[in-house]
Amino acid sequence: MLSVGADHDAPSAAISADGVVKRYGETTAVDHASLSIPVGLVFGIVGPNSAGKTTLIECIEGIRTPDEGRIAVLGLDNIRDAQQIKQRIGVQLQKTGFFPDLTLRETLDLYASLYRRAHDVPDLLRRLAIDDKARTLVKDTSGGIFQRLSLAVALVNDPDLIFLDEPTTGLDPQARRGVWEIVRELKASGRTVLLTTHYMDEAYQLCDQVAIMHQGRIIAQDTPDELVRRYAGKSLVELVPPRTASQNHFRQCVLPTLPGVQQHWIQGKRLLVSSDDPPALMKALLELEIPEMKMREGTLEDVFLKIADRGPES
Amino acid sequence: MRALLAIFSSQARLFLRDRVTVAITILLPLVLSVFFAYVFGPGQPVGLRMGIVNSDTGATSSAIVKGLSDQASDSLAVTSLTLSDVEKVLSRGDLDVVLVIPSGFSDAVAAGRTTEIQAVTNAGKSTNARVAVLAAQSMVASIMAGLTRTPQPVTLTHVDRSTGPPPLGTFYVPNFLAVSILWLSIFATAIPIVKQREEECLLRISLAPVSKATFMAGVTLWRLFVGVVQSLLFLTVAIWILQTGVPERWPLLAAAILLGNLVFTVMGYMIAGLSRSMSSAEGLSQVVNFSMLFLSGILFPPGMLPDVVANLAYAMPLSYLADTFRQTMVNYPGVLPLEVNFAALAGFGLVCTAISLRVWRWR
Numbered sequence: 001m002l003s004v005g006a007d008h009d010a011p012s013a014a015i016s017a018d019g020v021v022k023r024y025g026e027t028t029a030v031d032h033a034s035l036s037i038p039v040g041l042v043f044g045i046v047g048p049n050s051a052g053k054t055t056l057i058e059c060i061e062g063i064r065t066p067d068e069g070r071i072a073v074l075g076l077d078n079i080r081d082a083q084q085i086k087q088r089i090g091v092q093l094q095k096t097g098f099f100p101d102l103t104l105r106e107t108l109d110l111y112a113s114l115y116r117r118a119h120d121v122p123d124l125l126r127r128l129a130i131d132d133k134a135r136t137l138v139k140d141t142s143g144g145i146f147q148r149l150s151l152a153v154a155l156v157n158d159p160d161l162i163f164l165d166e167p168t169t170g171l172d173p174q175a176r177r178g179v180w181e182i183v184r185e186l187k188a189s190g191r192t193v194l195l196t197t198h199y200m201d202e203a204y205q206l207c208d209q210v211a212i213m214h215q216g217r218i219i220a221q222d223t224p225d226e227l228v229r230r231y232a233g234k235s236l237v238e239l240v241p242p243r244t245a246s247q248n249h250f251r252q253c254v255l256p257t258l259p260g261v262q263q264h265w266i267q268g269k270r271l272l273v274s275s276d277d278p279p280a281l282m283k284a285l286l287e288l289e290i291p292e293m294k295m296r297e298g299t300l301e302d303v304f305l306k307i308a309d310r311g312p313e314s
Numbered sequence: 315m316r317a318l319l320a321i322f323s324s325q326a327r328l329f330l331r332d333r334v335t336v337a338i339t340i341l342l343p344l345v346l347s348v349f350f351a352y353v354f355g356p357g358q359p360v361g362l363r364m365g366i367v368n369s370d371t372g373a374t375s376s377a378i379v380k381g382l383s384d385q386a387s388d389s390l391a392v393t394s395l396t397l398s399d400v401e402k403v404l405s406r407g408d409l410d411v412v413l414v415i416p417s418g419f420s421d422a423v424a425a426g427r428t429t430e431i432q433a434v435t436n437a438g439k440s441t442n443a444r445v446a447v448l449a450a451q452s453m454v455a456s457i458m459a460g461l462t463r464t465p466q467p468v469t470l471t472h473v474d475r476s477t478g479p480p481p482l483g484t485f486y487v488p489n490f491l492a493v494s495i496l497w498l499s500i501f502a503t504a505i506p507i508v509k510q511r512e513e514e515c516l517l518r519i520s521l522a523p524v525s526k527a528t529f530m531a532g533v534t535l536w537r538l539f540v541g542v543v544q545s546l547l548f549l550t551v552a553i554w555i556l557q558t559g560v561p562e563r564w565p566l567l568a569a570a571i572l573l574g575n576l577v578f579t580v581m582g583y584m585i586a587g588l589s590r591s592m593s594s595a596e597g598l599s600q601v602v603n604f605s606m607l608f609l610s611g612i613l614f615p616p617g618m619l620p621d622v623v624a625n626l627a628y629a630m631p632l633s634y635l636a637d638t639f640r641q642t643m644v645n646y647p648g649v650l651p652l653e654v655n656f657a658a659l660a661g662f663g664l665v666c667t668a669i670s671l672r673v674w675r676w677r
């Protein structure tokens with residue numbers, strides 16, 4: 001296990017953000033975002049590129065100062081109590097840098113020295129499976145090793161709250177699973193994890209709750225299953241529309257007459273139809289001689305793609 | 315304290331593993347100083363030519379003339395002449411400086427009134443004019459101190475008269491020690507900090523509970539250490555090659571080394587904070603570097619520069635540091651009293667610190 005136990009004096013909400021606004025000139029990157037993340041949860045923020053995820057996280061981490069709104073981290077004001085908060089949080093940035101001429105071991109030793117509470121560095125290196133690279137200079141490491149070093153630095157102070165901004169980007173599947181395992185261990189030890197990711201399977205696997213951001217706003221926050229049920233439907237029929245009919249005609253005139261149809265939307269070259277009666281819908285589609293179709297469960301990726309494509313009104 | 319030492323040791327590793335920075339900031343100034351010292355070394359003294367016009371008939375002025383004449387040697391020629399000859403000999407470049415003692419000088423000294431000796435030069439005809447003035451000031455002050463037994467308001471009271479005017483070689487070793495501290499500020503502080511900022515290393519550090527003051531203190535501590543090591547190297551060169559002997563005023567020299575490193579390290583932070591990118595940092599660094607090199611009297615003795623340009627030296631902290639090093643390291647005649655140099659450096663340090671803290675950025 002990575003941790004020895006969470007701080008039991010922690011408040012019920014690890015993060016509480018209320019009406020956060022961050023503007024860059026004319027652009028509003030975060031638009032009145034509000035969040036409440038209970039202690040001990042793995043919480044994911046997903047959304048298309050430029051949705052404002054990283055800006056919101058950086059406001060919570062204290063890297064950026066919001067133009068409006070209030071943020072409390074571990075029950076502390078994130079501006080007034082910034083130094084106290086820093087002692088208790090771990091941050092893995094999406095894009096970060098370490099001194100290139102230090103070794104991995106020296107880098108971790110440096111960061112461990114900056115905190116009152118710190119992990120045993122050799123143990124952390126072992127846990128992140130980079131102990132064999134301990135004497136390698138940062139500038140000589142591969143992307144995957146660098147990513148793991150970044151995660152190790154985020155964990156070096158044995159934090160109560162960990163921010164992971166796309167923690168598995170650039171990792172091979174095995175390394176990704178390793179990171180997932182660490183996140184699960186953190187959760188098991190009572191830590192709170194806030195992560196962003198572009199991998200919807202990752203969010204689904206790891207997160208107790210997920211918030212979906214779109215154009216700076218949080219448009220939904222719930223468990224992954226509930227989000228799938230609400231936005232994609234538990235059961236989906238994925239099909240290629242018949243060539244004989246135009247796609248618009250098929251969607252507007254034919255689909256609504258079929259049994260069990262709830263919602264439908266385009267995803268790439270395919271049409272997705274959520275259904276409360278998939279067998280009946282499949283049967284009706286077979287009678288229409290649809291050339292290619294399959295039934296499957298809805299996923300968080302369907303939710304993501306739908307929102308990215310159509311926005312929150314979807 | 316643990317954080318401070320961690321930053322110190324990480325900075326040490328980063329510095330020592332960057333061979334180019336080590337070469338530029340430590341070895342290059344040392345090599346240049348040895349080169350200049352060799353070219354203008356002890357074997358080639360400046361050979362000052364001094365003239366005296368004594369319009370007074372009193373005992374004090376006679377004692378000054380005698381005191382100066384007694385110091386004549388291969389490297390110092392002292393000539394008596396009349397007031398009407400002054401313009402002629404200076405315009406021909408026959409002399410570097412002529413000291414004119416006015417009528418009534420001795421009486422004024424006896425009465426305790428303010429007295430003045432004019433040091434007349436023609437800088438256009440003598441590149442050593444300013445050096446000659448400094449040397450003359452020092453000699454006269456020394457003679458006056460011997461005569462009146464009271465402290466004189468002179469800038470140099472500790473010049474070793476037995477060696478005569480200092481060889482130009484000794485001018486360069488302390489100067490390049492000052493330059494090495496300047497380069498430490500630019501190439502080992504400002505540029506690396508901007509680079510680390512662009513690579514987001516500083517942003518990552520800022521996420522830890524470390525204030526900018528602690529981070530700067532850790533970096534500065536390492537720069538001070540390098541500065542001290544570097545100064546010891548320069549002192550070795552001065553003692554060994556130039557045979558200057560161990561500096562008598564070593565506590566003042568040590569204080570100047572520490573203060574100089576502090577001021578210039580903070581100036582490095584200021585340059586880094588004012589630069590938005592690496593290219594602007596490099597540009598700003600070059601402006602600072604060349605201004606300091608050419609306007610601080612580092613490369614050329616002050617007498618070689620026109621007055622207008624020479625006056626710009628007062629706006630350069632390097633001028634004060636180099637002048638202090640020259641005085642305390644090799645007993646070179648000072649441009650300003652040491653206390654003025656220290657005060658000026660401290661002033662520059664405070665201004666740079668205020669600006670640095672204001673413009674510092676982690677990302």
